[in-house]
Amino acid sequence: MAKTLRVVVPPHPLIAHWLTMLRHAGTPPSLYRTALEELGRWLTYEALRDWLPHRREEVQTALELTEGTVIETGVPLLAVPSLPGGLMLWEGARQVLPHAELCLGGLPETIEANAGLVLLIDQISDGEELVGLMEELVSKGVESRRLRVISALTASPGLKRLGETFPELTIHTACIDEELNANGQISPGIGNTSQRLQIRTAPST
16 A cells, blocks of 8 residues: 555644744744744644553552553654754653653764654745755664654645655644745745744854
8 A cells, every 4th residue: 555645733723823823924033932832842742642652551559559651761762853943843842752862953873773753843845854854864774654743834845745755754733835935935834934033044154
């Protein structure tokens, strides 16, 4: 059976609310940042629902023995944010991923064979950034089933490209916009993340 890209848009009013805050042109930088953090938290929570390694374990309560569920902290979990917007998503995601190892500025040289990876990208427009990252992960032996992608917003052209190249990938996002404008920006979109956060970038040399 052919694999198809799995894109999950959780029907949660909090997710829809924070997406609206990102869309609104009048949202100040501080609230824009909060919106990214909240989406990072809620989308990651949804992404972990059927994916986070766990086990059953017997525990002693004040009255008797019972069985509970605990997270498998022995299984490596890496969080890989894009900069700068993905880092804001991570600020929210880490509240539900307390044992994850943060990878900034690139991937580690080696990735354990059983490690799970959460990729946090503020927007997926044409898919080029994520395709490049996926190609690097594949070169390190990481399979799509070991990944979850968290993105505040995606666009159909980027998802189409990803589906053609990495059909086993699973993406959790607040919304799918249909179009890119002439400048390659998602429309209606959430604006340029760096500009909306008022982050200055150093000029290229």
